[in-house]
């Protein structure tokens with residue numbers, strides 16, 4: 001039976017798709033979201049079982065190539081310095097994310113004017129601010145107001161506990177005179193919106209069994225569905241179709257039985273993330289769009305930004321929080337804004353880590369030679385167990401066209417849709433920033449009293465932020481979507497996920513991805529009468 | 534019925550090599566009163582965990598025996614500790630992926646064993662539903678940060 005046409009078809013039920021669906025629901029239009037993955041069952045998350053740490057490397061791995069669920073698609077990353085991390089299901093990446101939830105800083109929207117790199121965004125902090133505030137409430141953000149690294153903003157719930165680790169770090173920061181502050185996190189520290197408060201399970205990145213972490217399956221989606229949005233799982237979109245007028249007419253997708261179907265729609269919204277979205281656009285070729293849909297600029301798939309990360313850890317004489325509590329709970333913006341004397345432009349956030357999990361301590365210890373085989377294993381393990389403290393530096397990645405997503409000529413997913421191929425190298429600016437961050441991280445840990453420093457730079461599997469591959473802008477020859485997310489080429493096609501980022505900033509992106517989705521939804525609502533003009 | 538044998542994705546020779554490697558990596562300790570990774574219960578869990586990578590385990594373990602034969606003219610398990618360690622070091626250099634898989638499976642199972650967790654002062658339970666307590670801390674530690682004032686860069 002043919003599918004009925006819908007007013008708005010959103011593809012992808014992750015961070016941005018959920019926010020858009022909820023915001024558009026009050027228009028009373030017929031809104032359908034198609035998601036290739038499943039609903040999650042929190043009672044099956046690893047932290048409910050004794051073997052929870054083992055499951056981090058199998059069906060809850062952050063790498064789709066390792067996880068290999070039926071609902072995943074493979075990614076060819078052999079020519080990428082950094083491997084991709086994602087999750088495919090209702091909630092998208094928020095199922096596994098750490099919930100570290102910073103906003104962009106005002107300067108992040110103006111990299112070109114301030115530092116002559118990248119491009120300026122077509123919008124600014126003030127325009128996004130009201131949507132940051134809405135997103136704070138919808139996701140439930142905890143933190144402490146008054147951070148001098150940001151314009152004034154209110155948080156919804158109190159910060160995560162400082163813990164033993166935070167106190168050690170805080171003392172060291174104060175000794176050095178560096179900025180530090182409790183992080184904004186999308187983790188409920190009090191009971192909130194039907195969700196129970198965080199009880200420090202320490203397993204955020206394999207799904208939150210408590211429901212305290214704001215994955216969109218427990219935040220936006222229940223509200224959107226109650227408001228009438230329809231969400232269909234196990235629908236994998238292959239391509240967007242166009243009519244003779246060059247407008248999107250709907251999508252071809254595979255249903256749960258693998259059967260090909262067509263879903264007609266008046267408006268199509270892409271929310272498949274910075275890799276999934278260019279993949280489907282590039283796969284949507286036609287006589288009018290031979291190089292892929294919305295690609296007259298040739299920029300679909302280009303300018304991929306990941307955020308190079310350095311991980312710096314130290315071994316302390318005193319006890320840290322170890323495996324307890326959400327890993328990321330403090331940040332430092334000391335090196336965030338450009339200082340030319342450092343030898344690079346733009347900057348990074350230091351995200352403090354409370355410590356390591358029990359098995360992770362053993363695995364890292366043995367593989368790095370700090371824990372020997374045989375005699376001495378147990379003493380060495382005990383010296384590290386609950387005595388590790390660390391941080392990661394999340395460095396601003398600048399847009400470069402050669403960093404890109406294309407379609408792999410051979411590799412496909414289980415429905416035969418071409419898999420994405422990633423080409424990505426680190427720039428010299430990124431490398432200098434990473435090196436500087438490692439030096440500063442080492443200085444901080446030594447101030448904490450750390451005896452040994454362990455460094456991983458860049459983190460090879462740390463491509464969890466997927467940005468820039470269908471950038472926004474006002475010039476159709478230099479961007480894929482306009483200032484409010486509409487494709488320059490196809491006037492009923494919108495893109496709302498991390499693809500539309502112009503630059504990456506030195507912060508985790510999801511707060512900004514979702515606030516942008518809310519902003520675009522708001523712009524659409526204001527223009528409903530002449531949306532396609 | 535011996536479930537280990539019937540369910541075992543690897544042969545009995547391979548199982549002996551695996552047990553031998555597990556005990557070299559994590560031997561029993563009198564000092565901490567804990568078993569080694571070749572303890573029967575732990576080994577049975579290691580073997581189930583290895584099932585997911587059965588082919589690479591079979592190949593990897595056979596290579597230990599083949600190398601022992603070529604270098605020492607005997608099988609791996611018959612060697613003394615020093616010779617076994619020499620072979621481990623050879624494979625650390627030459628088969629890092631297999632060594633990573635071996636260490637990963639062994640330590641995952643070992644450090645999730647109830648007896649081992651207790652010896653580390655951990656409660657032998659999953660994190661959910663009880664969770665853990667952490668001190669709230671004293672946010673007046675931020676006073677110097679506040680005193681320094683705004684540090685964000687104006688943009689427009």
Ligand SMILES: Cc1cc2nc3c(=O)[nH]c(=O)nc-3n(C[C@H](O)[C@H](O)[C@H](O)COP(=O)(O)OP(=O)(O)OC[C@H]3O[C@@H](n4cnc5c(N)ncnc54)[C@H](O)[C@@H]3O)c2cc1C
Nearest residue numbers: 012014015016036088092093097098099100237497508510
């Ligand atoms: C381990 C990990 C830790 C992270 N930690 C943080 C953090 O602390 N802070 C932070 O800000 N960010 C973090 N992130 C990143 C965060 O998850 C992403 O930024 C965010 O989820 C991206 O939102 P999105 O809407 O762009 O896409 P996603 O949330 O990835 O959603 C895309 C959805 O589209 C679906 N889809 C894709 N292709 C198709 C198709 N063809 N047909 C149908 N459906 C499709 C996918 O299944 C997926 O559900 C983390 C990510 C990971 C993996």
